[in-house]
Amino acid sequence: MSHRPMATDRSATGIPTGRLAVWWVLASEIVIFGGLLASYLMHRLGHPEWANATAVTNTWIGAFNTLVLLSSSFTAVLGHQAAEKGDGRQAARYLYMTMGGAATFILVKTYEWGHEIAAGYTITSNGFWSFYYTAAGLHALHVIAGAIIMGIVARDAARGRNLHRVELIGIYWHFVDVVWIFLFPLLYIAK
């Protein structure tokens, strides 16, 4: 029923079909996050008092998570390199390390949010906290989804199947990383 059509293997542009599609997925994601962050920026410029709320967010925790995500992107690159050489087992090992980074990120986030909510800063507290939880929450969903897909790709790669997907999930993972690079200064550093 779902045989692979010959259309999938054609490449009039010279770019493999899967990679081309991932780039278009990222294009659509950029405008989603772009819209959200542009809305936040417009609000932020109109509400200088939000600086008081940013002062509450813990820059060190944010910085630690930035480090975790960046390192996980590095292992994703190593995974791609291994896959290029045809070493599926090694690629899978690197992807599992990347997933470990994702798990660390989410755990730290849970701890951080738990403390903030306990201190009374919830999504309805004010405009800043609404954006804070919405934007970081949307990003966290992307981290979780990426990690799940990565698990599927890694399981395949370990058996030497669909090695080209290691690169594709890596591209996506870099995107998740880059979004955080925008979120971190906007939600933590800009006081």
Next chain:
Amino acid sequence: MAHAATADAHDHSPHAHHEQSRLVKYLWSTDHKVIAMQYLFTGMFMALVGGVMAYAFRMQDAFPGSSIPGFGVVAPGEYNSLVTMHGSIMIFWVAMPVLIAAFGNFLIPLMIGADDMVFPRINRLSYQVFLLSVIVILASLFVPGGAFGGAWTAYPPLSAQAQFNQTGPGASMWVIAVALEFVAFLLGGINFIVTLMNARAPGMKAFDIPLVCWMIVIASILFMLSVGPLIAGAGMLLFDQLVGTAFFDPARGGDPVLWQHLFWFFGHPEVYVVLLPAVGFVIEIVAVFARKKVFGYKTLLYTTVAIGVLSFFVWAHHQFVAGIDPRMANIFTITTLLISIPVAELILVIIATLYGGSIRLTVPMLWALAFVFEFMIGGVTGIYLGASGADVYLHDTFFVLAHFHYTFFPIAIIGNFAAFTFWFPKMFGKMLDERLGKIHFWGTIVTFNAIFIPLFFLGLKGEHRRVYSHLNFPELAGMQPLRVFATAALVVMLLFQLVFLYNLWKTFRKGPAAGKNPWQANTLEWTTTSPPPHGNWPADQMPKVYRGPYEYGHPDRAEDYWPQNLPPQSA
């Protein structure tokens, strides 16, 4: 709705009968043609729903408070829901699925000589998510309070708070359904774009691609680049409704105009998202039935790209009365008037293609010509609204309503009928009845004008949209005969659709066989059997391309057409 989906499946799959396995197989098919039919018939079903809603609220407008045959008395709240749902359904569940998803799915692989989309399973997922959105929006008609009644543009605070719109659950379901629909078209759009970029037949260069494929793909790109902020906005609106955030609540530091920006940043490109496929249908049909090469293939393509770019800089012309800075209004007036230049160029290319052709007035050609004529009325009246000074007076009146129906009706109804009657032989292997087709055509076109020309005049006299009963306003009550006239025309138009349904029924029963290429057209879909088999061509006979799609009336050839796949020596 599961019921309706089943009914759909029966409509167009002669094999489905009552065998469970066949039906399941049909619903889970990854064949692009089957998915196209699923989108097409779901869209047509939703058009029926949207049309009946228009009937109900137009009758209320003509005869306020009286019991409407087949519906009953329309309560004020119901009136709001009907108007909102009509707009939402016609844009999101009729225009989008039929123009882009149905025809994009059917045409792109066939026209570029591929056996399927590059991601057949994502394609199937796209329809399934879309079907889910249909179920959610139809279910919202039956929740307490009724379907969302805050207008299809969903401006907060009206849309954000149940105490204002009186339809709390319906409002949230509306947001969820719209968001799901966006996801479906993002999945579908990525598939279209990548398929066109990568899966073309050997020999098909960029300027050998039939223009309708370009149009659908450029529309998909516009959609993808404009919808993101609204997806974010939909999430924010949902949080405002359900969690109690205050993104759009001015009393708690939010900004309701932000929603308008997010909505129209998508909403205006969306006009071109649905326009471009319709223009694509028209240009294919005009070239075939004028037996002439398209005038200015590249001009048309570059013009379309110009429209796409400009369409991202016009959105605030919907907000001239929302308190935006008048200097900003000036800028958006200028960009809005600028975009009419490339749009006019599209129309002129179509007219120039007709010039000197040997024109055949078949049913699809009539629809295509009507598109040009009617859409121009929509375009020209738009110039009044694009100018911020005039818009301040005309904003939110029936003039606006008539204007955008003169754009959307040609796009979503005329354009779809043009495409449907043109590609029907390929889809089902049978020829529709020309005489019934012409009766249906004239019945629809004449009544369409009879509905909306009066509404222009009502709008010029200051009649506002979305008003339950205009008789409550003494200065507007005197124009009631015009409203009755427009409503009568609508009823006649809906009745004429029965001719179309009869034509379909008659053709499916005993229509003449179409053969491979009934219109003697050049593009690749006409080189395979009608309907095409799974895989479109036998695997060893995949077409190769030797020339552009519009080589009609070539001087070196005895026949007046030259299919794209014929090797040069056979000239």
